[in-house]
Amino acid sequence: MNTAYRVWDGEQMHYWDDEGLILELMGNEWVLWRDFGDGCSVSIAESHEEGKALMWHIGLLDKNNNAIYEKDIDISDGEPMIVVYENGHYGLKFPDDSTYFDFCMNWKECEIGGNVYENCVLVEGVE
Known part of the structure; x- marks a missing residue:
């Protein structure tokens, strides 16, 4: 675990x-x-406090050997995607499309550029 x-x-x-x-x-x-x-x-x-968040390491590294956590931002394809845990699987979502979910078969191709809390500028204006 x-x-x-x-x-x-x-x-x-x-x-x-x-x-x-x-x-x-x-x-x-x-x-x-x-x-x-x-x-x-x-x-x-x-957990009950507004603006606080617990994020788990998904157990994998990106292409630069950075640990990948929930709410990290993948910037590898020029379109930022957010690491999420949904229905028992980790995957990627576009910030402006909550229905899209990519299971990301190869996490080693991801490039983590930050997370939604410390680097929100990476996903600002994406709509």
């Missing part, structure tokens, strides 16, 4: 291997904690 994740807290991205992070999963809910090691921890982001 893949346990690599990242969480957008509304301002910055936190990765599974950042020191002191603890992801607590409770059904469909989640909380990302920062453990300071002295018995003190603080919530960084929670």
Whole structure:
């Protein structure tokens, strides 16, 4: 099972291997904690908070050996597509067409140019 994740807290991205992070999963809910090691921890982001997002690593790398996560942006064909998880499969969607879904048979051809939270300019104006 893949346990690599990242969480957008509304301002910055936190990765599974950042020191002191603890992801607590409770059904469909989640909380990302920062453990300071002295018995003190603080919530960084929670699933019910607006603008927060948990994204899983899909377990594959792009053509530049970058880890691919949900909500990453593939820029390989000049038309940005967003990595999504739908009906038990990872695939790509155009930002302006929620009905199109490409199963992306060869993820090694993808080129990740960022993600929808930190690099939204890559998908702006696509309509």
